[in-house]
Amino acid sequence: MISYDLNGKTALVTGAASGIGFATAQMLAKFGATVAVNFLPGDARGAEAVDKLIDAGGKAIAAPGSVGEAGEAESMVRQAIADLGRLDLLVNNAGTPGTRRKIQPAELDLITEELWDQVLEVNLRGVFRCSKAAAPALKEAGGAIVNTASIAGLGYAGSSLAYGATKAGVVNLTQNLARGLAPQVRVNAVAPGAVDSSWMVEWTNQERQSSIEHALLKRRCTPEDLAEVIVFLGFGAAMVTGQTITVDGGLTL
Numbered sequence: 001m002i003s004y005d006l007n008g009k010t011a012l013v014t015g016a017a018s019g020i021g022f023a024t025a026q027m028l029a030k031f032g033a034t035v036a037v038n039f040l041p042g043d044a045r046g047a048e049a050v051d052k053l054i055d056a057g058g059k060a061i062a063a064p065g066s067v068g069e070a071g072e073a074e075s076m077v078r079q080a081i082a083d084l085g086r087l088d089l090l091v092n093n094a095g096t097p098g099t100r101r102k103i104q105p106a107e108l109d110l111i112t113e114e115l116w117d118q119v120l121e122v123n124l125r126g127v128f129r130c131s132k133a134a135a136p137a138l139k140e141a142g143g144a145i146v147n148t149a150s151i152a153g154l155g156y157a158g159s160s161l162a163y164g165a166t167k168a169g170v171v172n173l174t175q176n177l178a179r180g181l182a183p184q185v186r187v188n189a190v191a192p193g194a195v196d197s198s199w200m201v202e203w204t205n206q207e208r209q210s211s212i213e214h215a216l217l218k219r220r221c222t223p224e225d226l227a228e229v230i231v232f233l234g235f236g237a238a239m240v241t242g243q244t245i246t247v248d249g250g251l252t253l
Contacts, residue, residue, distance in 0.1 A: 001228055002092070002200075002228075002232060002236065003031065004031045004032075004231065004235050004236070005032060006028060006032040006033035006199075006235060007032035007033075007088070008032075009032070009033045009088045009235070010033060010034045010035075010036070010084040010086055010087055010088050010089070010247075011025075011028050011033050011036070011087075011088060011089040011090070011091060011128075011234070012036040012038060012063060012077065012080045012081070012087060012089070012090050012091070012130075012134065013025045013028070013032075013035060013037060013038060013091040014038040014067050014090075014091065014092055014093050014094035014126070014130060015038065015039070015067075015093040015094030015095060015148075016035075016037040016039060016046075016049060016063070016091075016093065017039035017045035017048075017049050017145075018036055018045055018049070018197065018211065019024075019038070019195070019197035019223050020093055020148060020192065020195065020197060020226045020227065020230075021038075021091070021093040021094070021222070022037075022049050022130070023223035023224045023226065023227040024091055024113050024226070024227040024230050024231065025049065025053060025114070026035055026052075026053065026056070026059065026227070027224070027228065027231050028089075028231060028234075029053045029056070029058025029059060029060055029226045030056075030058065031089075031219045031231070032059075033059070033089075034059040034060070034061070034084055035048050035053060035058065035059070035060045035061075035164045036060075036061050036062075036063040036064060036080035036083065036084055037049050037053070037060055037061070037062055038063040038064070038065060038076060038080070038094065039062075039063075039064055039066070039172055040065075040066055041066065042199065043064075044065050046062060046064060047236075048220065053200060056100075059242065061080070061081075061083050061084070063076055063079065064076070065079075066122075067094045067122060067126030067127075067129060068087060068094075068096075068118070068121040068122035068125070069093075069121075070125075072087050073126055073127075073129040073130055073133070074129055074130075074133040075130070075142040076130075076135050077090075077130050078133060079214075081134065081137045083216055085173060086140070086141050086209045087135060087137040087141060087143060087233070087234065088136060088138075088141045088143040088144070088162070088234075088235075089143055089144050089145070089146070089234040089253050090130060090131065090134045090144075090145045090146075090225065091145075091146050091147075091148075091230055091234070092118070092126070092127040092130055092145065092146070092147040092148065093148040093230075094120060094122060094126060095122060095123045095126075096119060096122045096123065097119070097158075097159035097160065097163050098115045098118040098119045098159075098163060099115065099159055099160055099163075100161070101246035102158075102159050103159065103160040104157075104160070104162050105157060106179055106253040109160050110160075111161060113121045115160065115162050116162050117159070118154070118155065118242065119160075119162050119163050119166045120166055121160075123163070123166035123169075123170065124170060124173065125166065126167045126217055127147055127170055127173060128173060131145055131177055131181075131187075132212040133175065135181060135185070137144060137183065138181070138184070138185045139184040139185055142184055142185070143184075143185055144185060144186045144187070144228045144234045144235070145177065145181075145185060145186070145187040145188070146186070146187075146188055146189065146190065146232075146234050147170050147173070147174050147187070147188070147190075148170075148189065148190055148192065149170040149171050149174070149189040149190065149191045149244050150163075150164070150165045150167040150170075150191055150192060151191050151192065151193045151246060151248055151251070151252050152164035152167050152168075153166075153167025153168040153170055153171050153191060153244075154168070154171065154191055154244070154246065154252070155220065156252060158204070161202075167175045167191075170189060170245045171189060171191070174187055174189040174242065174243075174244060175242045176190060178241045178242030179242070182241065185239075186233075186237070186240065186241040187241055187242065188233040188240060188241060188243050188245065189243070189244040189245070189249050190226055190229050190230055190233070190244070190245050190246075191219040191244050191245065191247065191248070192216070192221060192226050192252060193211070193220075193221060193222065193245055193246070193247065193248025193249060193251040193252065194208070194211035194212075194220045194221060194226075194248065194249075195220065195221045195222070196220045196221070196222055196223075197222075197223050208220065211251060213215065214251055215226065215248065215249040215250050215251040216249060216250025216251075216253055217249035218248055218249075219249060220249070221248065221249060225247060226247055229245055229247050234239070
């Protein structure tokens with residue numbers, strides 16, 4: 001693993017109470033960055049995540065707020081920047097599948113207006129809200145944005161066709177944010193494949209085993225696998241922008 005000296009650097013990670021977001025916050029804090037940990041208000045895991053980072057010797061602050069709520073998302077970002085004093089990296093990781101089980105593409109009757117509203121507000125509009133609010137501070141710092149997309153946004157079936165559509169939107173939004181914020185800010189994304197984390201979709205053991213067997217590297221990704229690439233895109237990769245990096249162990253091959 002590449003090591004970074006991030007002392008004096010700051011980052012805001014959305015959806016950082018667990019999974020990929022928490023693993024990313026851990027890695028950033030380990031390398032010396034001060035991390036604003038975003039989580040849904042009322043989620044006890046958020047305060048616990050902050051305590052874990054501090055107990056491990058890291059520097060972290062709480063940044064509660066829903067990225068899926070207009071106004072609340074922007075206020076959360078502005079407050080986090082004020083508390084941090086600057087912003088070098090925004091990780092737009094917060095997301096939702098909007099369903100507890102996988103909805104097959106043919107099950108159109110299960111794709112409701114409520115599901116569309118939820119995944120669009122959080123997965124797509126939330127990314128834009130946070131990026132727009134953070135843009136001035138990121139420009140001043142010469143910083144970066146890393147978005148969490150998905151292989152479901154690259155033409156593969158995800159938890160639902162609505163979810164996949166929002167993640168395809170994240171891929172396109174990443175490209176256009178890269179155009180719009182250049183040359184001061186780099187914007188990239190990661191597209192996870194099958195990840196072992198506390199995700200809300202209840203995959204069967206058969207589905208989990210299938211994802212292992214079909215991956216060239218014969219295992220599922222861990223949150224730490226994604227965190228390593230996110231940190232690289234945030235603080236390395238000086239000439240990489242507008243790209244979506246697939247991190248799936250060769251599952252899509």
